[in-house]
Amino acid sequence: MTRTNISRPDQGENNSLSSLNPVPSVMNLSSYVQGQSSIVGVENPIKLSSNESTYGPSPLAIQAYRECSAQLNRYPDGSQQKLREAIGKVHGLDADRIICGNGSEELILLVVRAYLRPGDEALLSENSFIMSNIHCIAQGAELVIAPEKSYRVDVDALLERVTQKTRFCTIANPNNPTGTYISDAEMRRLHAGLPNNCLLLIDNAYAEYVDRKDFANGAKLVDEFENVVMTRTFSKIYGLSGLRIGWAYCPLEIISVLQRIRTPFNTNGPALATAAVAVQDTEFTRRVKEHNTNSLQRISSELTRLGIEVIPSTTNFYLLRFDPQSGKSGSQAASFLQSRGIIPRPAGGSDAFLRITVGLDHENNAVIEALTEYMAA
Ligand SMILES: Cc1ncc(COP(=O)(O)O)c(C=O)c1O
Numbered sequence: 482m483t484r485t486n487i488s489r490p491d492q493g494e495n496n497s498l499s500s501l502n503p504v505p506s507v508m509n510l511s512s513y514v515q516g517q518s519s520i521v522g523v524e525n526p527i528k529l530s531s532n533e534s535t536y537g538p539s540p541l542a543i544q545a546y547r548e549c550s551a552q553l554n555r556y557p558d559g560s561q562q563k564l565r566e567a568i569g570k571v572h573g574l575d576a577d578r579i580i581c582g583n584g585s586e587e588l589i590l591l592v593v594r595a596y597l598r599p600g601d602e603a604l605l606s607e608n609s610f611i612m613s614n615i616h617c618i619a620q621g622a623e624l625v626i627a628p629e630k631s632y633r634v635d636v637d638a639l640l641e642r643v644t645q646k647t648r649f650c651t652i653a654n655p656n657n658p659t660g661t662y663i664s665d666a667e668m669r670r671l672h673a674g675l676p677n678n679c680l681l682l683i684d685n686a687y688a689e690y691v692d693r694k695d696f697a698n699g700a701k702l703v704d705e706f707e708n709v710v711m712t713r714t715f716s717k718i719y720g721l722s723g724l725r726i727g728w729a730y731c732p733l734e735i736i737s738v739l740q741r742i743r744t745p746f747n748t749n750g751p752a753l754a755t756a757a758v759a760v761q762d763t764e765f766t767r768r769v770k771e772h773n774t775n776s777l778q779r780i781s782s783e784l785t786r787l788g789i790e791v792i793p794s795t796t797n798f799y800l801l802r803f804d805p806q807s808g809k810s811g812s813q814a815a816s817f818l819q820s821r822g823i824i825p826r827p828a829g830g831s832d833a834f835l836r837i838t839v840g841l842d843h844e845n846n847a848v849i850e851a852l853t854e855y856m857a858a
Pocket residue numbers: 531532583584585586587610653655656657684686687713714715716722725726727
């Protein structure tokens with residue numbers, strides 16, 4: 482797969498006519514293009530382009546959000562105490578080792594800013610979540626990319642590329658856009674092969690959806706080692722993408738470093754209060770997870786039957802591969818879906834792939850019907 486947001490050094494978007502001189506590594510990037518959210522002429526499209534939760538947030542969280550309107554004149558609690566304590570209680574973690582961010586993306590950015598110097602090597606997997614690559618490039622790091630096997634992170638390929646300059650490695654587990662995961666044993670083997678002065682960031686944005694015995698989120702590794710960070714988000718299973726709130730669990734020393742560069746009010750009051758209620762509504766998230774697992778199974782078997790390759794997913798989205806020999810392609814399928822009012826997301830810049838979010842039953846049915854027609858056409 483190829484990437485869309487990273488341009489070559491000589492192709493940066495340099496619109497500057499002034500004598501200002503932006504940091505060269507920043508000019509190596511082009512602006513992020515978010516998932517499409519509308520179709521011209523379609524009033525209520527089925528938006529399945531950004532891995533959001535189509536179930537929305539817990540009703541208790543919505544109520545908490547409404548109650549925030551009385552406090553909008555106040556700055557938020559810069560210590561993020563209530564949310565950190567709520568997360569700590571639900572997940573059995575030390576609240577002092579939790580830090581919250583404006584989405585987990587911000588926390589990835591803070592870690593990269595704090596631990597990666599220009600010229601250091603950042604070790605990434607071929608299809609790794611695009612924002613990590615962007616932050617590492619902006620920081621002036623050298624990206625070292627390990628190939629994947631069957632759309633899965635390949636720990637051996639990563640370890641073969643470790644050098645004296647490797648200072649940062651990040652694995653989205655499960656990964657976006659592939660939807661695949663690596664086991665706890667594989668993650669531990671990766672960690673064991675990294676130098677002690679290399680920080681391993683485990684991005685667990687989709688961890689709540691995973692239903693596999695050999696999977697573990699990164700919390701235990703954080704407890705055991707001083708060079709591991711786990712990031713999590715309220716944007717996915719909790720249905721709070723619009724509020725921009727995520728968190729990281731870190732060794733105390735890393736917390737103290739990140740607190741020096743976190744802006745005091747990076748997380749807004751409604752986001753802190755709403756997320757504190759959302760994380761405690763475990764019955765709601767259990768139901769969302771159950772529906773997601775059942776839907777994924779159904780979609781996967783229906784689309785496989787049509788001759789489309791469905792990359793096995795443990796998330797709330799699935800990556801489809803259309804065999805170029807068959808005359809079908811991801812871009813054609815995307816146009817076909819759009820003509821039926823459905824918005825998927827082109828993935829990885831390749832014409833063979835298409836990524837689609839798991840939706841509500843009627844939305845998933847619409848996808849299956851449209852792809853059935855497309856494959857028969
Ligand atoms: C793997 C992965 N990590 C992190 C994020 C960022 O999530 P947030 O909304 O918390 O910034 C996403 C968002 O799609 C993601 O797919």
